Amino acid sequence: MNVELLEPDRERLWSELHDLARLSEADSAGWTRRVFSEPYRAARDWVRGRMRDAGLAVTTDPAGNIVGRLPGRHGGPPLVTGSHTDTVEGGGRFDGVVGVLGAIEVVRRLRETGTQLDHDLLVVDFLGEEVNPYSGSCLGSQAATGVLTADTLDRTGVDGKRLGDVATAFGLDPDGLLAPTWAMQRLHGYLELHIEQGPTLEQRGLDIGVVTAIVGIERFLATFIGRADHAGTRRMGDRRDALVAAAKAVLTVEREGCAGPDSAVATCGALRIEPGAENVVPGRALLAAEFRSEDQTWLSGVRRRVVDEIARHSAENGVELLVDWSADNPVVPTNPSVQNLAAAAADELGASWLAMPSGAGHDAAHLAARCPAGMIFVPSRDGRSHCPDEWTDAAQIATGVHLLAASLVRMDQQATVDTEFAGPR
Known part of the structure; x- marks a missing residue:
């Protein structure tokens, strides 16, 4: 026709x-x-x-x-x-x-x-x-x-x-x-x-x-469990600040994306802080992030590399880490x-x-x-x-x-x- x-x-x-x-x-x-x-x-x-x-x-x-x-x-x-x-x-x-x-x-x-x-x-x-x-x-x-x-x-x-x-x-x-x-x-x-x-x-x-x-797309939801404390009386070296651990994870995600192949991108898109008050050391933080690439080999290795690094940073800050991964598609x-x-x-x-x-x-x-x-x-x-x-x-x-x-x-x-x-x- x-x-x-x-x-x-x-x-x-x-x-x-x-x-x-x-x-x-x-x-x-x-x-x-x-x-x-x-x-x-x-x-x-x-x-x-x-x-x-x-x-x-x-x-x-x-x-x-x-x-x-x-x-x-x-x-x-x-x-x-x-x-x-x-x-x-x-x-x-x-x-x-x-x-x-x-x-x-x-x-x-x-x-x-x-x-x-x-x-x-x-x-x-x-x-x-x-x-x-x-x-x-x-x-x-x-x-x-x-x-x-x-x-x-x-x-x-x-x-x-x-x-x-x-x-x-x-x-x-x-x-x-x-x-x-x-x-x-x-x-x-x-x-x-x-x-x-x-x-x-x-x-x-x-x-x-x-x-x-x-x-391909890989996503994770990371939960950082620290300890809430009074922001004025808890000294810096004695804190278990969940947000500090989450902030280091944000930088880890960025570094991973920048070091990847040309098609690689990495984004932290959502962050929730609990209890969410400026005079309370954050006791809990939730971070949602994703990785995308046309390179399946790079994408397949993201989970291990990222988890290893953010787990190390979390441990250094006395923060427990839980990570839930989901793959949209290869x-x-x-x-x-x-x-x-x-x-x-x-x-x-x-x-x-x-x-x-x-x-x-x-x-x-x-x-x-x-x-x-x-x-x-x-x-x-x-x-x-x-x-x-x-x-x-x-x-x-x-x-x-x-x-x-x-x-x-x-x-x-x-x-x-x-x-x-x-x-x-």
Whole structure:
């Protein structure tokens, strides 16, 4: 077919992006819509409505993912696309949202042009892709693909709450989160549209990034247990200051990241001090940190190196250390066939593109274990993301949505996206 006909309605798409942005937490900066919050619940209801308006049959799977189905001519293993609509605190309007609303717009254009795919097309708004207080992310895609475990639901975050209890209060069934609803279902392929969240495409003046790999991510929650004392009467040499030990751990994390390969980054993102008064020596501190890299060898060695050093510093300060590690995913290459068809579709549309890795984690990393999976990026102004200044122009988003449509058509027309893919495992 002539994929030029699938060009999105830019004004409609742009309007809906901003309509969804209004469903945010009023007392937080930017466009905050954290998982399990009431604005997130309202946004999910809004997304269900947009899916139905586009002609999708909408359900919510046991993992809490919102799934819209567009029937194909022949059925069989479905094509899947989508992303997420939750945000970090103080987040922007485009991260994840472009992939969900862009996919809905693709469905509209397929129906408006009378284009029917051979395979069913699933549009998914995955539950809780962003990192939550329990050192986890991609809750919906991990649950659906069988990665989520009972241990994950037992995690207690820096907020002192247990993930399973928070999910239950939001209306989710913990047993459903542990039921791998997609693990034994064969999928034809997965393609996710996303903003780059980095500066490469803008700096090079390019329209599209064809993602080659998604970085691996290792996270830890460290608890430092010292002794609370009066800040005026407890002498420096006799203190068991939990915050001092945590501060040394922050520097350890930074040194590890700086000494790693070019793709390595290390971040301390959350710190809680107890009791949290300036006239009390901190008796307890909780620190959340993460490491990311395309180099799996370096990433695999992080746990031992970091734990050894922060344990030594903690012992020097008379502080007990507890460390709980979690791995979001190892380094995940995207499927070469999906890369090639997306690049070919970009050429067909006259869009300039670059093969590039993703420094951010995505639901695609978990879908890649179940089917041939890929991603396409659109530029981010100044490379900014996870902040209110996050921005991508309407024309750039429209180009990405057009490419998503053209790529899905190409995927649909192939008898199998990757003849070497062995199916669910």
